[in-house]
Amino acid sequence: MQGTSKAEQSFKPGEAVTESGVYTVVHDRHRQKHSATIFKGEKFPLCARCGEKVRFILLRPSALISEDVDFKQGSDASGQETI
């Protein structure tokens, strides 16, 4: 699907997140656009109100500090941490 003038790629709920960053979240009318940080390795979530009609557009890519080459600890491979 091409043909939009902007090079924006939107993601649907259930798709894998391939890039951490701030995403614009676009709902189906019930709410204004807003932004949210989503982390790589997760899946884009369903909206509780508009379900799978919600779309996510990468606004500002942002690597996690723990993934930055100068901050890598190199010991713990899993990025999953619980409180």
Ligand SMILES: [Zn+2]
């Ligand atoms: Zn919604």
